[in-house]
Amino acid sequence: MGVFELTNRVIYFKARPKGMPDESNFEIREENLPVLNEGDVLIRSLYLSVDPYMRGRMSDAKSYAEPYKVGEPFKGGIVGKIIESKNDRFQEGQYVEGILNWAEYNVTDGKGVRKINPEWGPVATALHVLGMPGLTGYFGLMYIGQPKEGETVVVSGASGAVGTVVGQIAKLKGCRVVGIAGGDDKCAFLTDELGFDAAINYKTTENLRQALKEVCPNGVDVYFDNVGGAVSDAVMSRINFQSRTIICGQISQYNLEKPELGPRVAGQLLTTSSLMKGFIVSDYAEHNKEAIIQLSQWVREGKIQYRENVVEGFENTVEAFLGLFRGDNIGKQLVKVAEE
Amino acid sequence: MGVFELTNRVIYFKARPKGMPDESNFEIREENLPVLNEGDVLIRSLYLSVDPYMRGRMSDAKSYAEPYKVGEPFKGGIVGKIIESKNDRFQEGQYVEGILNWAEYNVTDGKGVRKINPEWGPVATALHVLGMPGLTGYFGLMYIGQPKEGETVVVSGASGAVGTVVGQIAKLKGCRVVGIAGGDDKCAFLTDELGFDAAINYKTTENLRQALKEVCPNGVDVYFDNVGGAVSDAVMSRINFQSRTIICGQISQYNLEKPELGPRVAGQLLTTSSLMKGFIVSDYAEHNKEAIIQLSQWVREGKIQYRENVVEGFENTVEAFLGLFRGDNIGKQLVKVAEE
Numbered sequence: 001m002g003v004f005e006l007t008n009r010v011i012y013f014k015a016r017p018k019g020m021p022d023e024s025n026f027e028i029r030e031e032n033l034p035v036l037n038e039g040d041v042l043i044r045s046l047y048l049s050v051d052p053y054m055r056g057r058m059s060d061a062k063s064y065a066e067p068y069k070v071g072e073p074f075k076g077g078i079v080g081k082i083i084e085s086k087n088d089r090f091q092e093g094q095y096v097e098g099i100l101n102w103a104e105y106n107v108t109d110g111k112g113v114r115k116i117n118p119e120w121g122p123v124a125t126a127l128h129v130l131g132m133p134g135l136t137g138y139f140g141l142m143y144i145g146q147p148k149e150g151e152t153v154v155v156s157g158a159s160g161a162v163g164t165v166v167g168q169i170a171k172l173k174g175c176r177v178v179g180i181a182g183g184d185d186k187c188a189f190l191t192d193e194l195g196f197d198a199a200i201n202y203k204t205t206e207n208l209r210q211a212l213k214e215v216c217p218n219g220v221d222v223y224f225d226n227v228g229g230a231v232s233d234a235v236m237s238r239i240n241f242q243s244r245t246i247i248c249g250q251i252s253q254y255n256l257e258k259p260e261l262g263p264r265v266a267g268q269l270l271t272t273s274s275l276m277k278g279f280i281v282s283d284y285a286e287h288n289k290e291a292i293i294q295l296s297q298w299v300r301e302g303k304i305q306y307r308e309n310v311v312e313g314f315e316n317t318v319e320a321f322l323g324l325f326r327g328d329n330i331g332k333q334l335v336k337v338a339e340e
Numbered sequence: 341m342g343v344f345e346l347t348n349r350v351i352y353f354k355a356r357p358k359g360m361p362d363e364s365n366f367e368i369r370e371e372n373l374p375v376l377n378e379g380d381v382l383i384r385s386l387y388l389s390v391d392p393y394m395r396g397r398m399s400d401a402k403s404y405a406e407p408y409k410v411g412e413p414f415k416g417g418i419v420g421k422i423i424e425s426k427n428d429r430f431q432e433g434q435y436v437e438g439i440l441n442w443a444e445y446n447v448t449d450g451k452g453v454r455k456i457n458p459e460w461g462p463v464a465t466a467l468h469v470l471g472m473p474g475l476t477g478y479f480g481l482m483y484i485g486q487p488k489e490g491e492t493v494v495v496s497g498a499s500g501a502v503g504t505v506v507g508q509i510a511k512l513k514g515c516r517v518v519g520i521a522g523g524d525d526k527c528a529f530l531t532d533e534l535g536f537d538a539a540i541n542y543k544t545t546e547n548l549r550q551a552l553k554e555v556c557p558n559g560v561d562v563y564f565d566n567v568g569g570a571v572s573d574a575v576m577s578r579i580n581f582q583s584r585t586i587i588c589g590q591i592s593q594y595n596l597e598k599p600e601l602g603p604r605v606a607g608q609l610l611t612t613s614s615l616m617k618g619f620i621v622s623d624y625a626e627h628n629k630e631a632i633i634q635l636s637q638w639v640r641e642g643k644i645q646y647r648e649n650v651v652e653g654f655e656n657t658v659e660a661f662l663g664l665f666r667g668d669n670i671g672k673q674l675v676k677v678a679e680e
Contacts, residue, residue, distance in 0.1 A: 056611065061611075062611070063611035225606065228604065228606050228607065229604075232606065242623075247606045247609050247610045248610075249610070250604075250606055250607045250610055253604065253606075253607055259603055259604070259607075260604060261601040261602060261603060261604070262601060262602070262603075262604045263599055263601060263602075264568065264569075264590075264593065264599065264600060264601070264602045265604075265605060265606075265616075266565065266568050266572065266587045266590055266593075266605075266616070266618070267568065267590045267593055267599075268618075269587050269616060269617065269618035270587045270588075270589070270590055270618035270619075271396065271401075271402070271403035271618070272618065273617075273618050273619050273620050273623050274617070274618055275615065275616070275617045275618075276605075276606070276609060276615070276616045276617070277609065277613075277614070277615045277616070278606070278608075278609035278610035278611070278612065278613050278614055278615075279610075279613050280613050283582075283613050
């Protein structure tokens, strides 16, 4: 295939948002694909991942991840297929996953691109249960939360890509699992399909503390937090002695134009001898293999289920991303760019 | 000695405070000592300890420690001498330490009372550097903070019984150590006598964040927090990737009539993969012996120094306690009740 025949659509990061991002922060451009140099591969995008953490990288505030640079292509997790390879590590037809430009095609030297074994599951799972969100849930829960049989685990953002994995692992570990999500359909999904013991729709629950008290009669031992804000305030009021709170995301705070004040947590951590810890999946990179093997086994055994929310068409990527902050998705939000 | 000859002064907990405690929360009563039963000992108080944590126990909010009961004697750490013993574990003349009634004399079955080895240091040190505050500093810093050579350690409430121990251990571990305290005399004590690299008087520093930036050019790796509130807000704005914040006390918050709002810390913990952990000294009780041996060695070698702030006279105990919240003390606040 001659690469010059291909034009490529690429989504550029046009301007940093103030508060909620919108379409004006992005721009789709058509451009020719560059020539492959020795060592390069050409990857056709099949699925793009949209994830809440990307909102953080759109700001230039100091964080663990480098901020996205305005004027450059926007980047995210992509599952694709090798179309052409001048790199010994890759062969035409292989499925791969990596952080690549939001584009229909990428030409890359393959650094940071991993091959997907399609026997482990559908290739799109490399973007969720067998990818970054799955590893995130596994590491945060197992290494920080360290749930013990009989303990109560609360998960916020429970119906998302990370939350669904966390809750199901906690069930496998013999815990009572309570999910907090924004919608009755999401709550029903958690309890009826994923086996959560209870779920709370924070959008329609007037007194969240009281609701938590009812479904967590023995308090909260592990809190896996994807959202922050008022939901977390309520959960923190119920933590037990030597509880562990895992800070995985704070989606309720990402689009605030200025930081919100809230109840101070230090006093609560003090009087309960409790831990609160933030993390990023790469903190545990040395355990990636162990985690993927375990997760893929659970998925094959049907012990961990997942749901994908798939939007079709590259041109709908930005809209799918913005939908994350409206809580549109149940399970993993994906954009399908091309047929496998 | 016939115990009936002795009248005893005892400080009772009269009423729970709202906000700042005062003399009206306490009452001194004169009473006869009870008869010693088989197994009992009579202890003459030599030194009473007044500690910030006691404020927490005066509230009936849920905490790791049982609240003090109104109408009962107030309790605290006491170093005393065995005057009479009907208990095989103790002999007349021995020095002991334990949580006992705030009283000139205690009759007790000896449960929770430990013998002091006077060869390890002056007996009053069993109430600070070789007692609860010393262990608290040691465990919090070593087990949660885990300071590494070259890291920057910030301590708030730095000139108190815990803070002075923490800062000096951190220096022994090769760290850059910055203390935050409320007074120029306290700051001079930290830098000139205890070898802290820098000290900040938070009461006279207008821009605490800027001041911290100057004395922590490489950010903050470990924050040992005794105070909470605005001081901690400033320190948290400077934490490094994978920093550890130890919540030991929150003295700035204890006397507030209603909880204060503050900047949410979860986002900061998330973007720096950082840890925040509360604790109580008893969490590490299995390591008490190791810690006391190490601390007493450092004290004998002059590597850990201490200062005592001694008020004379049992009748001044409450006043000494209240002084903690005005920041009267440099080093350990003690009340001397009788000569050794």
